[in-house]
Amino acid sequence: MSQKNRLQSGGRIDRSKALSFSYNGRQYQGYQGDTVASALLANGVDIIGRSFKYSRPRGIVTAGADEPNAILQMGATEATQVPNVRATQQELFNGLVCSATNGWPNADSDMMSILGKVGGKMMPPGFYYKTFMFPQSMWETYEKVIRKAAGFGRSPLENDPDEYDHVNQHCDLMVVGAGPAGLMAALTAARSGARVIIADEQNEFGGHLLSSRERIGGKSAADWVAEIVEELASFPDVMMLPRSTVNGYHDHNFLTIHERRTDHIADKAPTGQVRQRMHRVRAHWVVLATGAQERPLVYGHNDVPGCMVASAVSTYINRYGVVPGKQLVLMTTNDGAYQTALDWADAGREVVAVVDTRANPQGELIEAVRKRGIKVITGSAVIEVSGKKRVSGVTIANIDAKGEKVTGKAHSLMSCDTVASSGGWSPVVHLSCHTGSRPQWNDEIIGFVPGPTVQKQLIAGGINGTYALDKVLAEGVKAGQEAATRLGLTAADTQLPNVRSVREGKAMALFHVPHSKPTSRAPKQFVDYQNDVTAAGIELATREGFESIEHVKRYTAMGFGTDQGKLGNINGMAITAKILGKSIPETGTTVFRPNYTPITFGAIAGRNCDELFDPKRFSAMHKWHVENGAKFEDVGQWKRPWYFPKAGETMQQALDRECKATRESVGILDASTLGKIDIQGKDAREFLSRVYTNAWAKLGVGKCRYGLMCKEDGMVFDDGVTSCLGENHFLMTTTTGGAAGVLEWLELYHQTEWPELEVFFTSVTDHWATMTISGPNSRKLLAELTDIDLDKDGFKFMDWRAGTVAGVPARVFRISFTGELSFEINVQANYGLYVWEKLFEHGAKYNLTPYGTETMHILRAEKGFIIAGQDTDGSVHPFDLGMGWCVGNNKPFSYIGKRGMAREDCVRPNRKQLVGLKTKDPKVVLPEGAQAVANPKQAIPMDMLGHVTSSYWSANLGRSIAMGFVKGGLERMGESVYYPLADGRVIEAEICSPIFLDPKGERQNV
Amino acid sequence: MLHIYCPHCREHREEEEFHVKGQAHIARPLDPDSCTDKEWGEYLFFRKNPRGLHHEIWYHTTGCRKFFNVTRDTVSYEIKEVYKIGEQPQVVAKG
């Protein structure tokens, strides 16, 4: 089939550049300058999909962002699949591959209608509302049908091969829309010296002038646009962004622009090019010149392919040289749409009639149409069209002056294949709504215009309900001048070009065309095509008591599609208002949210993928860990060694070996990731006393102490060892994950509560490499490398010393998280790897064994040491943990957490308390998270006593060990609790002390 | 995304650099131990949720690491003023 609807000449297409493309597996031809929609229409493709609920054939309705039906799946390869592509906005390129998304197995086939009918019955209005109110099992049944039958496309199964960028922009003035108003605003501001960004979603600047036959300043509209664009391009501080949709207008004049740089060339960007950019713009002032979208009228079977919006028909003719049919019936409530009849007639095709809903329309365009001999039927409406896959005729009836009912008999079944309708225009107020401003109804223009806003925002042209070209241009100049003035510039004077103004009559406020039958019995009258919402459906919703427009929307799903109700929302509100006997403003407004049109995940992600998704942090010894086969675990952003398997070892075998080697000889842990905060100042000691639960007044220089931190509610939130480096100098350690939060918390209290305390906090986590050697041979090993006296009575447990290790200045802390004799060696990070390797040179004879976080967890659990964040969850205080020994009750200052843990609920009996757990069968390891019950035979839901927080196989003890919470657990030593699991097993465990090994703590004191 | 003036850095920076820390001007009781559970509970848990002007603490997390106060309109998201810790707001809700 050739391009049977293509005109021989005219339009902004290049007939010398033929492009071939594939739609639903068939090859077609179009021209450079086409959109997919214009090329399909040129080829006479009527059906572009089937409707969501009723499976009705659907065709192209509009020529822009408001298109509800022509939503395609695009992409020649799996990796380049893109769903939700609007055919009306996608530029054609050679080799483009696309298919209908709605209407599996194919849009033309009637097979789907069987499923569709089922779907229709299953999905009455209120479907979503009702479905979500009823058991979820129902949803699963519906979902299978809906997803398969309807789904708006699919995402690719392979990685996106393209690159995307984020760009931060700052400008004096952001102009949204490059139609006549936007161009004039940008030009005037630029001439005044402003730094301007102007963006437009279309491939060329000009807005509706690209499809207009108007003349400006004696030139064609296109020539005039070209001149303005040329001048704008001459300003070094003007950035022009075509193919760039301003999708979001956020607080404080922050806007996001989705720029498509190569989507018009191919479905994959040429090598070395970025496919799309997301511009993040902070603008001093914004001019919204977004124009308006034409409303179709709501009438019987108005969704049959061939029913279009009037201005879209003109656009296809004037811009693309495509007449989307042979015989036109035009229905209108206003003068402007008469231009479509003239365009159609000038294209050499038949205008069957213009049906005007007004009784006595008067205006220049009407006279022009009549003069051409075109039949104008007044005081009437198309109440219904006939035809299934394409319009074949219309039924016309007289209507009353208010457009509320049909007067007399429906008559004259006229034959035609296209019905263009116009119910007037809706300003594109979307962006102005994004920051919370509510649009306001304007009776003059029969539409919503932007309401009051706190943004530094100006509006011009169609968005303001101003449609006459001369006035649009004037508003553009005025907005540009006002922006310049507000920016403190001297506003330039821009001469307005000469434009012939057209005398127009008053439009009629009509949205829903009456039918001779009541709405509920009339043929379906569609309001929202994408969600199959009909006028009858809206009636039903209000009858069921959903009277707020927000409820009606949720009940019917109106405006919930990918088109966000651009075409249907105002009509839907008008119908609701009519049923309720209210005015449109009384019924409410409709608020639009970002994004204006769908945006790709690629553009959202930008470069923040793979390696750049999140920073990775490595210790100074990372290279060694990699070379020695470590498996890694993510702890926050840190990559920590998890365990070091040898060839052929399972994870458990590696852990068993690491645990035994440490307790029998010596193991080594890279502890560099622990948070380290340097604290200095004359009040440092006082500050520590206030933020830790225990006492710090007497900690001498050279000593270390373990401390617990609580929040004001008395609940533990972090722990660690803090050492006294000097009288006014301490080094605090925190958990790896808690480091940033603890620092912020210390700063908060210092800056907001106790600014009188002289104390300074500095994060030094990355400055130090920390390696902990642990085990009975750790002293012998260290002695070979240090000048520090390691005598057990001179360098006691919980002491620290400065000296050298392997010739490198070091701080060595005799602290232990394993319960073994341990030394934590800290050296400047740059020397970390060197010292680590020296330790291994000397450690070979002691079987020095590296271990990771998993063995660290097992060894500390054998000793009953908690890990904040694993054994605590923000709901336990120190006494719940059996750590009352770490709470200083005689401190003069009421430290953070003291009052909190004295609350009634914190001192009641039977709180959940941390205890040790020994499974009856020592070989069975409890799953972490398992819930304890007293009686496993109790009917579900059972009374739950607490959960397992830590659980491991202990090679040293030859059995499983666990810690967990049990209500009143500290008083229940020796009792059994039961853990019923999802797989049906019930594990019995005995409550015991969490200290499984060396309860007297002798091993660390040798 | 808010554009926030840091009174310590003395320039506008993007919201991404800041953390909000909730309602401002909640002084820690000087003698917590003498508070009843109710008083302590109110200090700990009860916060205003006004429609309109709200005084809140912000932290210039990735900037100067200083806390400061912001008076923000919770409806329009306008920032009416910023002022340092220890200072009082000039813009306050009526009544």
Ligand SMILES: [Zn+2]
């Ligand atoms: Zn700052």
